[in-house]
Ligand code: ADP
């Protein structure tokens with residue numbers, strides 16, 4: 508993970524956003540005062556319900572850019588998977604899950620489950636049977652759970668493709684297509700990528716609806 512030191516000259520405060528008092532309080536506790544440029548560009552659009560293609564480098568604060576919208580929409584009293592984040596690797600999925608848990612900590616009963624390959628299915632199936640609000644995982648393993656019927660997505664309202672270009676590099680194209688095809692049509696889809704190769708455009712054209720595009724290429 509990269510440390511970020513957002514500077515006052517480029518970014519607006521989170522208090523500009525229509526976030527719940529609980530999320531505002533959590534952000535203040537975490538010391539998140541000003542939005543990073545990708546957050547400032549994408550959060551107003553994502554919170555307004557738009558599908559989004561967001562292009563920005565690693566360490567730019569993309570996790571909060573999708574975590575805050577999905578947490579805003581989450582109903583903690585509905586114990587069903589309402590948001591899903593696809594990531595290229597277990598390490599990234601763990602980082603994303605950790606950041607979502609940090610941002611969700613004002614609600615003590617939000618369950619975030621990671622579903623990645625390389626471990627046996629059984630414990631993940633048991634955890635899913637106990638219920639989760641948010642799943643974060645790699646496309647292959649999530650596809651496995653869908654094929655076996657251990658993951659239900661009928662309550663899903665937000666699908667996030669994180670580091671989409673890396674997922675394609677790792678050969679996850681068909682798995683992503685399978686998973687996205689099993690999501691309810693009425694949902695918000697947020698696609699984050701450091702680069703925008705043709706494969707990403709193809710995925711976006713297939714699974715995003717009237718997406719807004721946010722590009723921050725000159726970031727360091
Ligand atoms: P990316 O996904 O773009 O690589 P991350 O979402 O992992 O970036 O964020 C990088 C680091 O910056 C994390 O440690 C995160 O906690 C921190 N961070 C994100 N947004 C802010 C913010 N607005 N203010 C302060 N720190 C932030």
Ligand code: MG
Nearest residue numbers: 566569570669
């Ligand atoms: Mg990231």
